[in-house]
Amino acid sequence: MELIPGSAVVTGGSRGIGRAIALRLGQLGTPVAIGYTRNVDKAEQVAAAIVAAGGKAAAIQVDVSKAEQVDEFIAAASQAVGPIGILINNAGITRDSLLLRLQKQAWADVLATNLDGTFYCTQAVLRGMVKRRSGRIVNIASVVGIHGNAGQTNYAAAKAGIIGFTKSLAQEVAKRGITVNAVAPGFIATDMTASLPANIQDQYLNKIPSGRYGKPEDVAAAVTFFCSASAGYITGQVLSVDGGLSM
C-alpha cells in the first residue's frame, strides 16, 4: 500500500492501538513521530522497532490536553521526522461512572484528552498541510460515540464530538487535498479494556458477531487505508472496526 508523502504523528503511540498504528505506518515507509505521556521506554521501543526495520521514527513527550505542549510537540515532531502529512489523533482515556455519580473532574479530564487534544493537534498540523495541499487526518473515535453506552456519558460525548469535528473539518479542507476521517473501534484488547471487570468483557464477547475481541492491528489496518494515496476521494467518514458489534 502506498501512503501519501510526508511524515506521520501518532498521539498515544507507546502502547495499544496507537502503537500498532505507528508500527504499521513505519512498515509502510512513513517516518513516524510517536507521542507519549509518561512511558518513555515503551515509546522508545516502538521507535526502535521502526528504525530496526529500516524506517525513521522518534519518540516525543506530550500531554495532548495542554495546548501549549501540543504546539511544541508538533514543532519537535516535524523537526525530527520531517513535514507532517499524516496525523492520527489516537490519545484517549476513560473515566467511567454513571452520570449521577460522575465527578466533574472525570468529565473534564475525558473531554480534555479525547476532544480538546484532537482539536489542538489538528490545528497545529493543519497550516502545513494546507500549504502543501496534502494531508490525511484520522481521528480515533469509538462505537460508543455513535450508539452511546451506559456509564460512559463523558467518553461517549467526547467521541461523538470527535465525529462531529471530523465531518465539519472534512468539509472545510476537502478542496485543499486533505481528508479527515474517523475510525470507530468496538472492543479492542488493550490496557484500556483489560481494566474492565471480567463479566463485562464476557458480555461484550457474546455480542460480537465475529466471536472475538479486536486486535490493535485490526484498527491499524483501517487507519492506514485512510492514509493511503488512493483514498483521496474518501473524507468525512466514520468506519467502525468492531467485528460487527454495532450492526
Ligand code: NAD
Ligand atoms: P490505551 O490506554 O492502551 O492507550 C491510550 C494511549 O493514549 C496511551 O498511550 C496513553 O499514554 C495515551 N494518552 C492518554 N492520555 C493522554 C494525554 N493526555 N496526552 C497524550 N497521550 C495520552 O488504550 P487504547 O485502547 O490503545 O486506546 C487508543 C484509542 O482508541 C483511544 O482514543 C481510545 O478511546 C480508542 N478506543 C479504544 C477502544 C478499545 O476497545 N480499546 C475502543 C474504542 C476506542
